[in-house]
Each structure stands twice: as C-alpha cells, then as structure tokens.
Amino acid sequence: MDGAPEVDTLRSLKRISDPTRARILRLLLEAPDGRGSVTRLAERLELRQPTVSHHLKLLREEGLVVRAQDGRTAWYSITPAEVDRVAELVHEDQPSDDAAALDRIVTDLATRYRGILAPESIDQYVRDSFDRLDGRKNRASLTSAFAVSRLDAVLRARGERSAEPEVLFVCVQNAGRSQLASAILRQLAGDRVIVRTAGSEPADTVRSTIVTVLDEVGTPLGGEFPKPLTDEAVRAADYVITMGCGDACPIYPGREYLDWDIPDPVGQPITAVRAIRDDIEGRVRDLLEHIVRERLVNATTTD
Incomplete structure (x- = not known):
C-alpha cells in the first residue's frame, strides 16, 4: 500500500x-x-x-x-x-552535543593540516562551516567535509596544492545542474581535474531525480551534498561555470568564467531531467577538451 x-x-x-x-x-x-x-x-x-x-x-x-x-x-x-x-x-x-563534535573536528583537522595551517584558522573555518549548514541532517559530518573542502581551497589559492586545473560549478541550490556537471566531469577526468560545486542558495540534499539519471549512465555522485558558495572556492578555481545563479559569484582576475544557459530540473519530469543531463554531458566533454588543450599550450609555452 x-x-x-x-x-x-x-x-x-x-x-x-x-x-x-x-x-x-x-x-x-x-x-x-x-x-x-x-x-x-x-x-x-x-x-x-x-x-x-x-x-x-x-x-x-x-x-x-x-x-x-x-x-x-x-x-x-x-x-x-x-x-x-x-x-x-x-x-x-537524542539531542546532539554540537560543541563536543566541533571540538573533535577541529582537533582532527589540526592533525591533518599540522605545519600547514594554524589551529586558530582551522577552528574559524570549522565553526563558520557549521553555521552555514544550519538545519542539515548529519550536520557534524557534513561540517567536517565542507571545512576540508574550504581549507584545501585556501591552500590551493595560495599555491600550496597540486597544479591540476580546478573547475567550480555553481548553480542556485547546488542540488541539480551543478551536481550533474561535477559528477560527469569527475567521471571523465579522474585525477586530472579538481572539481568543486557550490550554490548561491543551497538546498538540504541533492534531488533524487539527479541521483537517478546519473545512476542510469553509471556515474556516481559519491558523497557530494549541496554547499554554500564561498569566496575561497572561487579564488581556488581556474574555471568557474555558472548555471542560473545570476551575479552571486564574485569575479576575480585570472579565472575563466562561463555561464551555461541550462533549464532548472526542479519540478521537471524524469524525461526532461535526462535531457538536461545529456545537454550538460556534451558541455562538460567540450569543457574538458578545452582544458586539456589549454594545458598543452601552456606547457609548450613554458618549455
């Protein structure tokens, strides 16, 4: 029933x-x-x-x-x-002990970034990440993952991380288009490209139809979840791809900005979401070819 x-x-x-x-x-x-x-x-x-x-x-x-x-x-x-x-x-x-969870996250990340980032900075990012994820289920574990992503972005913006190109996909809720694009690019590029996502007004969870249409083509979403757009994520990116989020994304020199005019899958039937997935896949394949060509040109110029 x-x-x-x-x-x-x-x-x-x-x-x-x-x-x-x-x-x-x-x-x-x-x-x-x-x-x-x-x-x-x-x-x-x-x-x-x-x-x-x-x-x-x-x-x-x-x-x-x-x-x-x-x-x-x-x-x-x-x-x-x-x-x-x-x-x-x-x-x-059962009420959660948020204070104890945050202290544990800070302690663990202080060990992870020992000698790289100051404990005070780690504490600040962890607590700010926790505040930005207010109301989420499994908030502590999401806070840990979100803080790690932000701290890695800070290091990359400083030039202290790997030289692989980084792509940031941004849409409104970070629950549909940007998740489709990021999952497809990760599948195609593997470790050759660092991929992040964010939303100008993030939802609580990725939409079930997005998970379904990705599963149909054998593309895993992994542990991704909607994340707020942060300044350090934009600073760390080489390519910023926006999809319907307007002027929410800050502009910094030295980055390539593209705006993809793609329908929002919210409330769309599964057939329409499949069409959006296929449209995004074509754009992602073109983007990857563009990134590879640029890297080859830059490498040749450097040599």
Missing part, C-alpha cells in the same frame, strides 16, 4: 517519543552484547521492573524489540531487521 513505510515510521516515532522507551532502545543499542533483561534495564533506568516490562511489551508489539528466554532470564534486544531504523529514530530523538 502506498505510504505504508511513512505510516510505520510515524507510528514508531510515536512509540519512541516516550522518553523511557527511547532510553530503553538506546541502552539496548549500546549494550556490549546487544541485549538487556528487565532487571538490568530497571537498574540502569532507576525504575520499577513492572514499569520497564510495560514499555518493553509496547516495543515488542511494535516489532522493534524481540524477547528470548535463556534459563530463568528473559533477554530483550532490537529486532535484527529494525536495527538501522531504530538507530536512526533514536539518534533523531
């Missing part, structure tokens, strides 16, 4: 919305052996055993928990087929 998964999820959320049941599930998920008895759970929760038994009964009725008898003790664990869904639901129900 259409909509059944959503109904199941909402019902599960209702079950987990009770703080005691959420804590029971969290304890079961975090238990070293993946299980817990009424006695053990009651002690951890500082509740009476009948109360814990009542909540476990409701969770069993929902199919989120299974019961196994071992001698005189009944053990409860997360239903194997529901572990991922329960982990996601419980995670969403």
Whole structure:
C-alpha cells in the first residue's frame, strides 16, 4: 500500500517519543552484547521492573524489540531487521552535543593540516562551516567535509596544492545542474581535474531525480551534498561555470568564467531531467577538451 513505510515510521516515532522507551532502545543499542533483561534495564533506568516490562511489551508489539528466554532470564534486544531504523529514530530523538563534535573536528583537522595551517584558522573555518549548514541532517559530518573542502581551497589559492586545473560549478541550490556537471566531469577526468560545486542558495540534499539519471549512465555522485558558495572556492578555481545563479559569484582576475544557459530540473519530469543531463554531458566533454588543450599550450609555452 502506498505510504505504508511513512505510516510505520510515524507510528514508531510515536512509540519512541516516550522518553523511557527511547532510553530503553538506546541502552539496548549500546549494550556490549546487544541485549538487556528487565532487571538490568530497571537498574540502569532507576525504575520499577513492572514499569520497564510495560514499555518493553509496547516495543515488542511494535516489532522493534524481540524477547528470548535463556534459563530463568528473559533477554530483550532490537529486532535484527529494525536495527538501522531504530538507530536512526533514536539518534533523531537524542539531542546532539554540537560543541563536543566541533571540538573533535577541529582537533582532527589540526592533525591533518599540522605545519600547514594554524589551529586558530582551522577552528574559524570549522565553526563558520557549521553555521552555514544550519538545519542539515548529519550536520557534524557534513561540517567536517565542507571545512576540508574550504581549507584545501585556501591552500590551493595560495599555491600550496597540486597544479591540476580546478573547475567550480555553481548553480542556485547546488542540488541539480551543478551536481550533474561535477559528477560527469569527475567521471571523465579522474585525477586530472579538481572539481568543486557550490550554490548561491543551497538546498538540504541533492534531488533524487539527479541521483537517478546519473545512476542510469553509471556515474556516481559519491558523497557530494549541496554547499554554500564561498569566496575561497572561487579564488581556488581556474574555471568557474555558472548555471542560473545570476551575479552571486564574485569575479576575480585570472579565472575563466562561463555561464551555461541550462533549464532548472526542479519540478521537471524524469524525461526532461535526462535531457538536461545529456545537454550538460556534451558541455562538460567540450569543457574538458578545452582544458586539456589549454594545458598543452601552456606547457609548450613554458618549455
């Protein structure tokens, strides 16, 4: 029946919305052996055993928990087929410790860029990246990836990174056209070209139709996600390709700017999105040939 998964999820959320049941599930998920008895759970929760038994009964009725008898003790664990869904639901129900996550990211990146970038600069970029990704799911991990991209762009703009040409694709939401172009160029160019994307008004996620039409031609999107347009991304680029974002992109000398007039795939049927993909692929192939020719000319001139 259409909509059944959503109904199941909402019902599960209702079950987990009770703080005691959420804590029971969290304890079961975090238990070293993946299980817990009424006695053990009651002690951890500082509740009476009948109360814990009542909540476990409701969770069993929902199919989120299974019961196994071992001698005189009944053990409860997360239903194997529901572990991922329960982990996601419980995670969403549990407040995240943003401060601790950011401190960990800063510490890890300070190790990564030791001797290259000052810890104070890393801290600034991490916290600014976190602020720019407000409201995103998996915000901490996205912050880490976004900060790394920005820090690498800073180094490249200083001339402290590899000499491969860099292309920046920019559209409004960084969820459609720019993602199509970047995925196709990465597939065609491999390590010969550094590819980045950004959006003047980025969405939360890449559109599902974009993932679908890329998958149809065997082109992976990878771990890409919509990112805000930043000054350092433009400074690091050799080629800046804009698609419908108007004057949002700053202009710096020494970069080649192209504006591709391509329809926005938002709200378009899948057949139209395929046509947009094919149009972009042709432009990307031409762009890659142009980049290769320019590099050959520059190399010959240098020699």
